[in-house]
Amino acid sequence: MSRKSIVKLVASAVVVVAAVVFLGGFAGGQDVMYHVQNRDKLGPLSRSDIEYLDVEAPEATSKDGTVNAQDWSAIYPYIAVSWGDNSKNSYVTDYLEQDPYLVNIYEGYGFAKDYGSARGHEYCLTDVHKTLRPHAKANCLTCKTPNFAKLVNDQGVGAYSMPFEEAEALMEESVSCYTCHANEAGKGGTRVVTHSYVNKALGDNAGAIDPSTLACGQCHIEYYFTREDSETMMPYQSVDTMTPENILAYYDSIDFYDWVQESTGAKMLKAQHPETETFLHGKHAALLNCADCHMPLEMANDGTVYHSHTLVSPLENETLLSSCAACHGDTDMVSMVHRLQERVTARETEVGNKLSGMKDQLAALVAAGDTGEAELDALRKLYREAQWFFDFCYVENAEGAHNSELAFRCLDTADTKIDEALALMEAL
Numbered sequence: 488m489s490r491k492s493i494v495k496l497v498a499s500a501v502v503v504v505a506a507v508v509f510l511g512g513f514a515g516g517q518d519v520m521y522h523v524q525n526r527d528k529l530g531p532l533s534r535s536d537i538e539y540l541d542v543e544a545p546e547a548t549s550k551d552g553t554v555n556a557q558d559w560s561a562i563y564p565y566i567a568v569s570w571g572d573n574s575k576n577s578y579v580t581d582y583l584e585q586d587p588y589l590v591n592i593y594e595g596y597g598f599a600k601d602y603g604s605a606r607g608h609e610y611c612l613t614d615v616h617k618t619l620r621p622h623a624k625a626n627c628l629t630c631k632t633p634n635f636a637k638l639v640n641d642q643g644v645g646a647y648s649m650p651f652e653e654a655e656a657l658m659e660e661s662v663s664c665y666t667c668h669a670n671e672a673g674k675g676g677t678r679v680v681t682h683s684y685v686n687k688a689l690g691d692n693a694g695a696i697d698p699s700t701l702a703c704g705q706c707h708i709e710y711y712f713t714r715e716d717s718e719t720m721m722p723y724q725s726v727d728t729m730t731p732e733n734i735l736a737y738y739d740s741i742d743f744y745d746w747v748q749e750s751t752g753a754k755m756l757k758a759q760h761p762e763t764e765t766f767l768h769g770k771h772a773a774l775l776n777c778a779d780c781h782m783p784l785e786m787a788n789d790g791t792v793y794h795s796h797t798l799v800s801p802l803e804n805e806t807l808l809s810s811c812a813a814c815h816g817d818t819d820m821v822s823m824v825h826r827l828q829e830r831v832t833a834r835e836t837e838v839g840n841k842l843s844g845m846k847d848q849l850a851a852l853v854a855a856g857d858t859g860e861a862e863l864d865a866l867r868k869l870y871r872e873a874q875w876f877f878d879f880c881y882v883e884n885a886e887g888a889h890n891s892e893l894a895f896r897c898l899d900t901a902d903t904k905i906d907e908a909l910a911l912m913e914a915l
């Protein structure tokens with residue numbers, strides 16, 4: 488290539504890049520890019536107003552050496568009090584009463600007996616104790632208390648298969664400081680992953696996730712219990728692979744199922760609460776972390792600035808709501824989010840009822856006993872898949888607000904699979 492044509496090539500490349508940057512600004516990317524670079528300026532207060540302490544952890548009063556919220560309260564009074572305030576959120580919606588079709592879809596599994604909405608973190612231990620869902624093993628404690636994370640870290644994966652009652656007797660507090668900071672909160676609130684399976688599953692890829700998202704991502708995720716040692720585990724290794732499609736393919740590849748449903752004979756899956764997966768594939772993923780929208784920055788009377796640790800809906804907190812304006816301008820965020828959630832909920836109800844109807848037809852075929860096993864298996868597979876995609880959306884607690892595209896993609900995929908099953912049955 489001659490020197491002249493190289494110069495021409497470089498010049499045209501510069502023009503293209505400049506045009507992209509320029510148009511990007513006009514297409515609304517400008518605000519967004521501004522806030523990517525100024526992530527701590529979402530309101531009048533910002534992270535730079537926080538006075539980060541570098542102090543030794545106080546002596547642990549818990550038997551297992553975890554420094555608890557009470558222990559920290561002398562150093563971080565406001566944070567400790569705000570954490571305690573999670574107990575104010577005690578309202579529970581009974582999903583089974585709200586959406587009766589669930590009882591039919593979850594037939595044969597604990598969630599058909601007892602499934603209420605999430606409430607404050609303070610209630611984790613009480614709620615897991617009194618749930619009507621059976622829990623034979625200690626692994627149910629994984630996401631409820633730092634004492635269990637510590638037990639696993641001290642004793643290894645054997646802790647997961649301890650009898651539930653035996654392990655429960657060792658638990659001292661619900662989710663707490665140690666869960667997200669280990670005993671390192673004194674070092675400027677450094678976030679530490681204490682749940683070992685997160686590091687095991689993600690390995691070096693964990694570094695691609697903001698620590699203030701990964702802190703929540705220790706629990707607000709899809710997980711399963713391994714067959715070998717009942718260990719809690721995530722069904723993927725990276726952000727790229729944490730999609731419902733990839734997770735299903737993974738479960739298929741290890742023949743994993745949560746239960747075999749009696750009336751249909753299908754090997755069923757139950758999704759957990761994939762907030763992190765849903766959020767990380769959504770429109771805010773590169774811009775914000777979970778704390779930005781769920782932990783408002785507050786100033787105490789003495790001027791101390793801190794992240795409130797009362798984990799609330801951004802729609803119920805003025806500070807969080809006003810932070811949306813940095814990118815969303817004067818949009819009424821409450822009605823914007825509610826409108827979106829209403830659309831998702833309506834579609835959920837439609838697909839959920841259709842799935843329940845399809846399940847009844849499949850159960851009737853199984854009961855009649857005159858359909859071949861190969862045909863039944865094809866139907867069971869479609870039913871398993873449809874339920875998986877439906878559930879991935881249903882159990883995600885933001886009802887579409889974290890990622891509406893993914894919510895609709897899940898429900899549309901479920902709908903398509905139900906239609907395929909219905910067509911197969913029609914053709915029998």
Ligand code: HEC
Pocket residue numbers: 576604605606607608610611614615629630631632662666667702703704705706707777778781798799800
């Ligand atoms: C150790 C596990 C764990 C971690 C870590 C965790 N959560 Fe939770 N979270 C739960 C559980 C379990 C519930 C349901 C509690 C119940 O109903 O008993 C819950 C409920 C919630 C709720 C709904 C409850 C309410 O008060 O409305 C919100 C919001 C929430 N979490 C946000 C977060 C955010 C944000 C983070 C990260 C800063 C986080 N959580 C970290 C386990 C966890």
Ligand code: HEC
Pocket residue numbers: 604605700703704707762763764766767771775776777778779780781800801802803824884885888889
């Ligand atoms: C852009 C802001 C934003 C970010 C970032 C964000 N969320 Fe949310 N989240 C919302 C909104 C909006 C809702 C819906 C609230 C409502 O319905 O009142 C919500 C709802 C929730 C709920 C259900 C709350 C309830 O009361 O039932 C949980 C749990 C939750 N988010 C966890 C997370 C986690 C974990 C992360 C990080 C992986 C995260 N959120 C990141 C905006 C956000």
Ligand code: HEC
Pocket residue numbers: 534537555556559563566567570662663664665666667668672673675676677678698699700702703776778782792793794795796
């Ligand atoms: C569910 C996870 C979680 C729990 C439990 C938790 N923190 Fe935090 N903590 C965070 C996150 C996330 C941040 C915000 C970091 C950021 O993005 O700037 C934070 C920030 C902090 C900071 C830095 C100062 C600030 O306000 O940002 C301190 C100090 C701190 N936490 C102490 C505590 C103490 C003490 C407890 C127990 C009473 C506690 N944390 C419980 C997740 C948690």
Ligand code: HEC
Pocket residue numbers: 519522523529769770771774775780801807808810811812813814815820823824827887888889890891892
């Ligand atoms: C740093 C910039 C930024 C902030 C701050 C921000 N958003 Fe957004 N939000 C965006 C962008 C960019 C989009 C995508 C817009 C689009 O595609 O039209 C978006 C989209 C949304 C959507 C639609 C998501 C979907 O998947 O359909 C909701 C809901 C939302 N934001 C809620 C909130 C709430 C609530 C807050 C405040 C608590 C907030 N946002 C704060 C940048 C931001």
